[in-house]
Amino acid sequence: MEQGLSDAEGDGGDPAAAPALADVLVFLEASVESLCAVEWSAVDADALADAVGRVEVLARRLEASGCRATAELAALHGRKGRTPGGVAAMLAERLGLAKGTVHGRIDAGGRQATPAGRAAASGEITGEHERIIAKAVSALPGTLGGSAKTRFAEELTRFARSAAPADLRAEAARRVAELCPARGRDREEHQERQRSARLGAVRADGTSTLTMTLTPRGRALVERALCDFGGPGGAVPCEPGSDDRTPEQRAHDALVHQWALGSTVDPARPRGIATIVVRLTPEQLEDPHALVRTDSGTQLSVRQAVSMAGAMPWFVSMLRDGREELQRIDVDAHPERRIASAIQRLVLYAAHGGCTFPGCTAPARRSQFHHVREWSRGGPTTVANGALGCPVHHGFVGDGPAGWTTIVNPASPGLCTWLPPGVDRLTDA
Template sequence: MEQGVWDASEQGSETAPLADVLAFLEASVETLCEVDWSDHDADELVDAVGRAEIVARRLEAAGSRATAELAGLHRQKGRSAGGVATMLAEKLGLARGVVHGRIEAGGRRATPAGRAAAVGEITAEHERIIAKAVSGLPGTIGGTAKARFAEALTEFARAVAPAELRAEAARRVAALCPDRGQGREEHQERQRSARLGAVRPDGTSTLTMTLTPRARALVERALCDFGGPGGAVPCEPGSDERAPEQRAHDALVHQWALGSTVDPARPKGIASIVVRVTPEQLEEPDALVETDSGTQLSVRQAVSMAGSMPWFVSMLRGGREELHRIDVDAHPERRLASAIQRLVLYAAHGGCTFPGCTAPARRSQFHHVEEWSRGGPTTVGNGALGCPVHHAFVGDGPSAWKTVANPDSPGRCTWLPPGVDRLSDV
């Protein structure tokens, strides 16, 4: 031993003092941290990374055993398990749940997964997944069957990532406990969710989803079809430099774009994105424009989204909105506006036309400028966008608003407050 550091080669089979073992470990780690990895070739680095990973796993398992022993000593003094975890969490600067997990893992060192984790064959996360799966088995399954179940999962864990192990454990538990499948689909439907986050300063946003199995299958299909190198983005073989996460993003966007088609015959409306771009903005690819739902994107991105299928070509001629290729006012006698008529107004108005309202088109309704009950036709010329709040302002009562066509602004209307009957009185 030199400078208070224990040398394993000098001690033979004797059990070294704990302080000496820890000093030797700290000195070894210090030496490892000083290694210049750039001086080594790929084969040496692969070996080093693998050995360091095993050492890290074994250290974590040893730390969990020590934490469990320490917790046991405190419990002998009358402290509760929760109190011990809180005390250690404060002392170590860790979350209480992390300490709880280490105490529990240290107590499972005799299990198949615990033994595998102790020698670095699996990670602590693998061990926790297996322990949770075993604890979830019903009491009707005997101890021998549980041990075989744990051994089989441990063997499986040696060659897979934690996510694959978690899915396999769930499948095996379901096979052993088929009765738990009752009400599973109803539970999945209740859990499904999607939340579109706010737009961040750089223009990006987040999408958080909890997927049903069907939704996951569709996402996996999209990733399989379009998420590989070169998928969804044409490029030369071997030249795709996107990260896997970026390829997944592009695959889903490509799949959604395929579903955003315009078909007037579809009974449930049209799934499409409308972006208002002026000729002046087309000359500035970096200029920001908005979709009908209020999302900002650059002109370059908008043109890229349009691709080679300009379903709608709208023009302002003499101040009037004109939509080419489609007869938008084919059925003026119908009370409800068609999806295409709403799309024209989305492009023309951009959102609610009530003075000062910023509600985007996606959250606005078709409003008859001349009321339907008084003979107003369902046409683009007699239509205006109104958000649900301001659309409800219009009526026949003394406190109701009115709308009239404005000859000075073709294609738009003027909102008249209560008590005003003529445009000249505004």
Template sequence: MQQEEWDAPGRGSETAPLADVLAFLEASVENLCQVGWSDQDADALVEAVGRTEIVVRRLEAAGARATAELAALHRRKGRSSGGVAALLAENLGLSRGAVHGRIEAGGRQATPAGRAVAVGEITAEHERVIAKAVSGLPGSIGGAAATRFAEGLTEFARTVAPAELRAEAARRVSALCPGRGKDREDHQERQRSARLGAVRRDGTSTLTMTLTPRGRALVERALCDFGGPGGAVAGEPGSDQRTPEQRAHDALVHQWALGSTVDPARPKGIATIVVRVTPEQLEHPDALVETDSGTQLSVRQAVSMAGTLPWFVSLLRDGLEELHRIDVDSHPERRLASAIQRLVLYAAHGGCTFPGCSAPARRSQFHHVKEWSRGGPTTVGNGTLGCPVHHAFVGDGPSAWTTRADPAAPGRCTWVPPGVDRLTDV
């Protein structure tokens, strides 16, 4: 390729005409669209996906900045903000809400999150979550404190999905503003709703709901217990042809049926929720805690659930689970861990113990630190939690991970990557 074909407009100079830059961008995108992706190997595709994702993020940020500047020009000509959004929405074929979002995002590019999205380190959705969290801080938290808050969330956002960032932002805002917890719960209670639609011609109906955290926790647990292939429906393994949405419907109907019967012979009990609460958190009813599926709710809500239905609320005492009256390791010779062993590990660790993983306990599996195949017992001391992805990392091959007990942290283990001294029976 000749050098002049490589050089982008403005390369080697400070600026270039906008039209030339856009023409070069369009030509580059056209070339990218002509690439034969099926001819590439896995490494090239991985690199391409990562690089194009960064480019897409930067382009979205550049588009937001351009939209904000265009809106500012219109406002200087006397048009209202609503009129500007309506005009741009019509010209671009977008909703007014989408245009407003771009204008606002373009005006926030001097913030820590705005700078991060402009260089492709986080997505526009991450930036919106952070902006909303910062705007929710009380007026007493401003200036340098608000900037540090935004910087902390931006750093956290670099390695997590927007949903995890949203939950972390809520935790941090709650920690900074504990007095708002009751207002938050009151708002949740005001928003709760359920509307059963009329029966349609085919006999079906719609159910529309806005769930409180407690309601969501119940639904998530029901879907976990009964919403998988074969869940709540008897049949041969592999014969479940239902869609995920149909399985979710059947799981909820099964849950409701169980709740309305007292038949002692029913094959599956009512779904339960496990909530991890420390004594320190009990001192602050508005503090946020998590269920074993990762749903956030306040300590007050968790305690109220424990008091009205047979929930298992696990209380830690000085970091140790108060189950000494129960022989949790009564059957170390069995391969599968008991429910009480899983509860102890959840109380101790909260979820997957692989470094950096945030998978909750409900989506984690019991893992033998010393492999069962090598004589490792099924005990709490030889157990840890691992999500399906990281649990599958462990094996005997050259590219497999191993685990070993961590003497510095009883009850925890060290995940050893391939190429490091491997676990032995010594």
């Protein structure tokens, strides 16, 4: 960076000021060297707490001073005809920083006459606080007078002195919204566009990630769940003082508990009688570590599957010799109805596990009830005449020349055989 400095200093700088600056920097470097040599483990708690606070203030002031120096250097280069982008690129390369970081320092150095800039220069707030306030001020409408903007910045600066950056950001957004009510609708539409949830792939250890961008309503619901169930002992009963989970683990358990509360068994629900269906054989129940799958394809152990049921009502379907035994439930009470009942779909979930098309791995949750003998040709809505088909393969069935057909397979009770176009008998398949 020496060449960049000398280029700028040759443009009217005061040579007498250079030795003073050099002396200050030498003294600063020696002081930092001495500070780094301190054996902190030999210092008592009170002295350490005092040192941490003083070092934090010094670090904030050094950051602000560096930003001011960077802004002055950029201004000197600007007077020599260099563009701001060129100056930032040159400094970024010499300092090993991102160009955007240098731009941010130049901008911050030019804002030190503002209320937040002065507070950052004195170490009262951090550089991040100052940037949040500057962004909030820039979001105010141009019709708002300069004095009103200054008061707004002063109020946020006072708030920032005792607030974390995240809290300051939320408070700034709230105050901007109050001053700009006309933007409320656009803001809500923007929030709705930004909402998202992405469930990551299952990793080698069986865990997976969930990344979400929450609307204010979504955040409020999450915060409520964390408040209700995210404390020590929340969602996981234990003796007082014995909860050794981390805050992140407690948050995970709180959300899972909240979701489980919403997974009720309700026959009136149109999309199914159970939210999560796991198929277990008697042999698998003997081994709590055996791996099974839910109707959506998620793999988990038998112990985890059984623990999900908890004290909630659930259905256990026993399969013997490939046949469904649900003697106490009349699953085919209304064969004349075209739409299968929730219980009928549940039986097929347990019996088939997913799409019955050869080679298809679509899970039950993404499959539909298919009439083996078509409804339009008198096929009843019964478990015996039903099969699971994913939307793609269910769409294969039709009367046209390219349509597939399905027939009951006597050799495999409860399953059907899919016949390709042009084949109308099992012996021809």
